[in-house]
Amino acid sequence: MPADLLMFLPAGMTWDMLAVYGFLLGVVLLFAFDVVRVDMVGMLVIVLLPLSGLVTPAEAISGLSSNAVVSIIAVMIIGHGLDKTGVMNQVAARIIRLSGKSRNRMMALVAGTVAVISGFMQNIGAAALFLPAVNRICRQLNVPVSQVLIPMGYAAVIGGCITLVGSSPLILLNDLAGSWWRANPDLVAHQPYSPFSLFFVAPMGIALVAAALAYFIFLGKWVLPKSAPVSDACNLLNHDLECTYGREVSKVFELAVPGDFFTRRLEELELRPKYHATVVCISKRSGRYRVTEPGRADVIEPFDVVGIVANEEHARDLAKELGWTLKPELNDLSGVLSVDNAGITEAIVTPRSELVGKTFHEYGFRKKLRVNPLALYRQNQLILENISEIRIQPGDAVLLHGEWEKFHLIRQKPLLAFTEHLRGEILYPENALKALGCLVLALVLALGFNIQLSIALLAGAVGMVLTRVMTLDQAYRSVDWMTVFLLAGLIPLGIAFENTGAAGFLATGLTRLLHDFLNPVTLFLLVGALTSGFTLFVSNIGATVLMIPLAMNMAVQCQADPKMAAMLVAIAASNTFVLPTHQVNALIMRPGGYRVKDYVRAGSGMTLIYMGVVMVMFWTVYGMTA
Numbered sequence: 001m002p003a004d005l006l007m008f009l010p011a012g013m014t015w016d017m018l019a020v021y022g023f024l025l026g027v028v029l030l031f032a033f034d035v036v037r038v039d040m041v042g043m044l045v046i047v048l049l050p051l052s053g054l055v056t057p058a059e060a061i062s063g064l065s066s067n068a069v070v071s072i073i074a075v076m077i078i079g080h081g082l083d084k085t086g087v088m089n090q091v092a093a094r095i096i097r098l099s100g101k102s103r104n105r106m107m108a109l110v111a112g113t114v115a116v117i118s119g120f121m122q123n124i125g126a127a128a129l130f131l132p133a134v135n136r137i138c139r140q141l142n143v144p145v146s147q148v149l150i151p152m153g154y155a156a157v158i159g160g161c162i163t164l165v166g167s168s169p170l171i172l173l174n175d176l177a178g179s180w181w182r183a184n185p186d187l188v189a190h191q192p193y194s195p196f197s198l199f200f201v202a203p204m205g206i207a208l209v210a211a212a213l214a215y216f217i218f219l220g221k222w223v224l225p226k227s228a229p230v231s232d233a234c235n236l237l238n239h240d241l242e243c244t245y246g247r248e249v250s251k252v253f254e255l256a257v258p259g260d261f262f263t264r265r266l267e268e269l270e271l272r273p274k275y276h277a278t279v280v281c282i283s284k285r286s287g288r289y290r291v292t293e294p295g296r297a298d299v300i301e302p303f304d305v306v307g308i309v310a311n312e313e314h315a316r317d318l319a320k321e322l323g324w325t326l327k328p329e330l331n332d333l334s335g336v337l338s339v340d341n342a343g344i345t346e347a348i349v350t351p352r353s354e355l356v357g358k359t360f361h362e363y364g365f366r367k368k369l370r371v372n373p374l375a376l377y378r379q380n381q382l383i384l385e386n387i388s389e390i391r392i393q394p395g396d397a398v399l400l401h402g403e404w405e406k407f408h409l410i411r412q413k414p415l416l417a418f419t420e421h422l423r424g425e426i427l428y429p430e431n432a433l434k435a436l437g438c439l440v441l442a443l444v445l446a447l448g449f450n451i452q453l454s455i456a457l458l459a460g461a462v463g464m465v466l467t468r469v470m471t472l473d474q475a476y477r478s479v480d481w482m483t484v485f486l487l488a489g490l491i492p493l494g495i496a497f498e499n500t501g502a503a504g505f506l507a508t509g510l511t512r513l514l515h516d517f518l519n520p521v522t523l524f525l526l527v528g529a530l531t532s533g534f535t536l537f538v539s540n541i542g543a544t545v546l547m548i549p550l551a552m553n554m555a556v557q558c559q560a561d562p563k564m565a566a567m568l569v570a571i572a573a574s575n576t577f578v579l580p581t582h583q584v585n586a587l588i589m590r591p592g593g594y595r596v597k598d599y600v601r602a603g604s605g606m607t608l609i610y611m612g613v614v615m616v617m618f619w620t621v622y623g624m625t626a
Contacts, residue, residue, distance in 0.1 A: 016500040039482040042489025063491030074457035075128040080478035081464040083132040115159030127156040139340035149592035162205030169544040169573035177566040267296035281307035347416035371402030438463035520560040520624040531572035577603030
């Protein structure tokens with residue numbers, strides 16, 4: 001670049017710095033206006049940065065092999081293994097049981113749990129580990145996942161401040177602060193450096209987590225995305241099936257049997273011929289016992305809770321005539337009959353099927369296959385009544401209701417050919433201990449033996465395959481490659497921001513500008529704001545490495561405690577909520593269907609609250625002056 005053009009730039013700024021600022025602005029605009037997919041933004045950065053000369057080709061692709069990206073790949077594999085063995089089902093079930101129907105209680109339980117886990121493992125790992133459970137909980141409680149993932153993600157980031165091993169900046173804190181201390185003995189009166197203990201930051205982390213939970217509980221309905229109304233979770237038929245079978249068997253309903261009901265068998269009630277209703281579940285003894293494939297000989301008793309598949313008109317007629325109570329939504333049976341666990345699908349009877357020439361009753365269809373037939377479609381005729389006594393012919397289409405896992409088991413037999421993609425997969429709870437063992441192995445290697453996090457987590461992921469919790473192909477399919485390339489593109493952008501001096505230029509410029517106004521309070525505000533701003537664009541490690549020496553030098557100049565200034569930098573490096581540039585924010589962007597404006601709306605208030613709590617805690621608990 002010609003030297004005479006430098007006169008148009010502020011003193012100390014270079015064209016490389018200007019180019020980096022341009023890249024940052026371009027990435028934010030691409031995110032904001034959804035010009036291309038977020039993973040394509042990452043790939044564009046990987047390609048264009050080395051072409052512009054701002055980073056080397058090796059630095060451009062370094063994100064693909066970075067500790068964060070490799071860690072997230074490994075955690076996705078471990079999380080899938082835990083989900084496949086039913087471990088995350090158990091976690092989801094406990095949270096659902098504790099939260100009931102309260103969205104705020106469920107959100108607080110999820111976010112609080114993730115925050116605690118994040119205190120002892122990298123925040124992106126804690127968030128990725130919980131993603132399957134959160135999706136399942138939201139589907140079962142009919143809550144938009146977009147209103148839970150941001151609180152969970154922010155809690156994962158903040159939870160890293162509970163211990164010194166919860167986030168990379170806090171892991172680096174003692175090393176960076178100790179190095180500065182030893183390099184400046186005159187400034188600290190030659191006193192030895194006393195390192196921070198593991199839980200020294202715990203009061204700060206706990207206060208921040210509590211503030212975040214309160215923020216989303218009281219202001220969540222205004223700051224979280226206003227999702228479109230959730231479609232009726234009880235509606236089980238897609239458009240194609242509804243066109244074929246109509247709306248006679250389109251929804252699942254829950255009915256409560258009163259205490260004065262006279263016990264009767266299902267065949268006595270004649271629910272199918274009278275109401276075109278199929279009983280698919282009976283909950284007895286306050287949910288302690290359930291019949292999920294009820295047959296004609298099963299009985300309905302007082303205080304039972306009955307799940308049926310019908311349409312709303314018939315369900316109301318049934319409830320009125322029998323004196324049962326029709327619930328407005330699934331409650332006691334939400335876990336069993338939720339669309340995440342069970343649903344309706346269509347299957348065709350194959351020519352070589354064992355069903356050919358037999359009735360469903362003769363074959364023992366419900367008891368053998370553990371699914372419920374709802375309707376039969378033969379030669380352009382829909383049959384809803386007495387289908388258990390009709391002899392099956394090749395080519396008959398059968399509408400079935402049951403658990404997705406049971407459908408996957410049926411697909412392995414030469415009985416039926418399914419016409420639709422089946423949700424879910426077969427769970428292997430017998431492998432749960434193996435999956436948990438692999439997770440424990442990863443955590444022990446990372447926390448107990450100080451093995452680099454990516455290697456420790458990869459050891460757990462490889463263990464999942466070697467112990468046959470999953471196949472290698474399943475491990476590959478469990479990785480969300482969109483998130484991987486988004487993260488991999490943001491990392492070299494942070495490298496360029498540091499290497500060109502763009503970050504340092506901003507820091508020193510603001511410091512000179514405000515030097516005359518610095519005292520311990522304004523210093524901490526300035527350091528917190530600078531660190532928070534840099535962390536939005538630079539890796540939190542880069543921001544920490546840049547800011548800790550600068551903050552400690554400035555602290556000495558205005559009689560503030562340099563150790564507390566260093567700690568402030570490490571804490572403020574987690575104040576990264578306004579943009580999806582943090583690893584956790586990028587991770588939840590696609591599953592939550594978020595846009596940049598969603599982070600700006602939710603993150604702006606969180607950023608201010610975060611800094612407010614940090615300043616109050618330093619003033620009242622930790623102290624600012626030496």
